[in-house]
Structure formats: C-alpha cells, structure tokens
Amino acid sequence: MSLVEIKNSNCKRAIILGSGVSVYEGKEPVASIPYAEIPNWPLGKVKGHKGVLDIYDDLWVLRGRAHLYEGFTWQQACFPTQFLIDHGIEELIVTNSAGGINPKFEIGDLMQITGYLDFIKPGKARGNLEALTQKTIEFQSEQLATNHHGVYVAVHGPNYESDAEVSLFRNLGADAVGMSTAPEIETAVKAGIKITAVSIITNVYGKTEDLGHEGVLAAAKSASAKLTNLLGID
Numbered sequence: 001m002s003l004v005e006i007k008n009s010n011c012k013r014a015i016i017l018g019s020g021v022s023v024y025e026g027k028e029p030v031a032s033i034p035y036a037e038i039p040n041w042p043l044g045k046v047k048g049h050k051g052v053l054d055i056y057d058d059l060w061v062l063r064g065r066a067h068l069y070e071g072f073t074w075q076q077a078c079f080p081t082q083f084l085i086d087h088g089i090e091e092l093i094v095t096n097s098a099g100g101i102n103p104k105f106e107i108g109d110l111m112q113i114t115g116y117l118d119f120i121k122p123g124k125a126r127g128n129l130e131a132l133t134q135k136t137i138e139f140q141s142e143q144l145a146t147n148h149h150g151v152y153v154a155v156h157g158p159n160y161e162s163d164a165e166v167s168l169f170r171n172l173g174a175d176a177v178g179m180s181t182a183p184e185i186e187t188a189v190k191a192g193i194k195i196t197a198v199s200i201i202t203n204v205y206g207k208t209e210d211l212g213h214e215g216v217l218a219a220a221k222s223a224s225a226k227l228t229n230l231l232g233i234d
Contacts, residue, residue, distance in 0.1 A: 111149065111152075
C-alpha cells in the first residue's frame with residue numbers, strides 16, 4: 001500500500017505507542033511502512049520505538065515516536081500527528097510510559113490523562129510557575145476504566161526528575177511525568193479531532209526501585225495487554 005493509497009483508507013482511528021508499549025503483536029497488518037520511507041518523518045532512535053507505521057483495517061499503529069531531547073524541533077515532534085490528521089484520522093489514542101508522582105500509584109497502573117502541564121516546548125514563556133494552570137483535554141472520548149485519571153507533566157529530558165522538581169510538580173497538581181505526548185495532544189486538539197491519552201506507570205517516585213530504561217520497557221510491555229483490553233483493540 002502506497003502513501004497515496006493510504007490517504008484513501010476508510011480507517012479513522014490511530015494509536016501512537018510509547019516506549020515499550022505494544023498492540024496487535026502477531027497480527028498481520030494490511031501495510032507496514034517504515035518511517036524512513038515517509039518524507040519529512042522524524043526518525044527517533046530510542047530503544048523500544050520500532051519506527052514503523054502499521055496499518056490495519058480498523059486501526060493505524062505508530063510504533064514509536066521522536067522526542068525533543070533527541071534534537072528534534074517542536075514542529076518535527078508534531079509532524080506524525082499532523083500526518084495522521086491530513087490522511088483522514090478522526091480519533092487518536094496517545095500512549096506513553098511515565099513516572100508516577102502520585103504516591104497512590106503502582107508499577108503497571110494505567111492513568112488516563114485528563115489534563116497536562118507543558119514544560120517541554122522550547123522557548124515557551126513560563127511566567128510565574130505558581131500561576132501555571134493545567135490544560136484540560138477538551139476533545140477527549142468517554143472516561144476509561146483506568147486505575148487512575150490525572151494530570152501529566154511533560155518535560156524535555158532526557159533525565160529523571162530531581163527531588164525538588166518532583167516536589168514542584170506535585171504542588172502544581174501533577175500525577176505523572178514523562179518526556180513526550182504534549183506535541184501530539186496539542187496538535188490533535190488544535191485540529192479538533194477526538195483525543196484520548198493514557199500513561200502506563202513504569203516507576204513511582206520514592207516507592208519503587210529505579211531500573212533504568214530497560215525497566216521502563218519491561219513494565220510497559222507487561223501492562224500492554226491490560227491497555228489493549230481496556231481500549232478494545234486487543
């Protein structure tokens with residue numbers, strides 16, 4: 001299936017997979033297009049991000065994303081979501097692996113993102129941090145039966161947060177932290193398409209041992225079955 005042919009696809013739903021997150025494993029796609037074959041697509045190289053657009057009859061699956069900390073611009077990070085919109089996608093599911101800030105969280109919990117704080121966009125005026133307001137995802141689908149619903153804070157990275165940063169984020173009302181997702185959310189909301197975002201909690205501040213990126217991937221892979229069942233795409 002060529003890029004011209006996929007523009008005429010009847011499928012209107014897509015999912016962007018975060019680090020280690022997986023759906024439709026073992027199911028043969030109608031078409032599989034490496035990101036490298038799509039003009040202007042940002043080619044991220046983080047482990048756990050395959051870099052392929054798999055197209056199924058009922059779902060487009062973006063296996064991996066590019067991160068700003070890899071040197072990509074905000075516009076490049078937004079490109080895949082805009083590509084989906086330009087090719088007829090009307091409903092987007094965004095997933096990520098995130099660190100838990102809320103002490104009630106456990107590894108493997110799912111948190112539907114109902115609001116977010118954007119600390120990721122380069123050069124963005126912040127003003128008084130205490131005056132920051134959470135952004136609500138207005139074009140969200142129905143509430144999912146996740147373990148939790150909460151606020152995601154997007155940071156540039158690539159690093160884990162200091163004690164002082166976690167304290168600040170908690171005071172601002174954040175429940176989980178990660179290094180992606182804000183570009184996809186903002187692009188989708190601006191376009192007026194339906195957006196649902198879910199974080200897989202892969203570690204919890206002050207509560208679980210830091211196993212590094214390999215631990216993040218393992219926790220995300222373990223929770224993927226629960227996620228796909230929840231979303232009805234298993």
